[in-house]
Amino acid sequence: MDITEEITKSSGHAGISILNLNDEVETVLKDTSMFVTTGDEDKVVVAKTKLRLCRVKDCENCSNLHLCKLYLFGECPYIKSRRGCRFCHDLYLGHNVNVLHQHNLMHMDRSELCIILLQNDTTLLPPVCFTYNRGSGEYGNCPDKEACNRLHVCENYIRGICEGTKCSRSHDFYEPHPMKTLQAKGVPSQLMGSLLPAYKNMLTIRDANRISYSNTPATSPGITM
DSSP states (O other): OOHHHHHHHHTTSSOEEESSOOHHHHHHHTOTTTEEEEOSSSEEEEEOOOOOBOOSTTOOSOSSBOOOHHHHHTOOGGGGSSSOOSSOOOTTSHHHHHHHHHTTOTTOOHHHHHHHHHTTOTTSSOOBOTTTTSSSSTTTTOSSGGGOOSBOSOHHHHHTOOOGGGOOSOOOTTSHHHHHHHHHTTOOGGGGGGHHHHHHHHHHHHHHHHHHHHTSOOOOOOOOO
């Protein structure tokens, strides 16, 4: 396994802390398409990927993974039913092998791949409700309140900077509203313990993408004569 594979594998949960970086590692981490690095002295590395689950039925030629979401999460209940599941349950299908090679993820097993995708593919988990995180009261400023399909969990708690007892927002993925929202997305109980680091990494990647976008010079429209 090369250094890129080692770092990608290690940075899939709460990110990997690296204190002393050698030149080889530093060079690899400069690839912003694969890693987000935060901090100056105590660097934390989060793995990125452009790989997504394909959302198109009977798709033939795309660069995304043709795999059942519930199978990726751990176990698909439909595979045991009489009608079975209409989605692929073979991670090493010819198309999937090519896609995994293309995204440098062939070294990962299903559980490791699941974690990487959870923090990168924004269709797999409900997004954090940012209106819930503003204002006061049970639902903050969320206009949908109980009917909201976004995650009602404290954003600062996810980031690890919440003041704790002074905060009235939810700090528990098992509370009724977060649990209902996650179950609606098909998230099984065995993944609940991985959600806090997955969401933290998701926010880290989102912040880095916003910074990168804001630093990109705007292109002026061409002038037609």
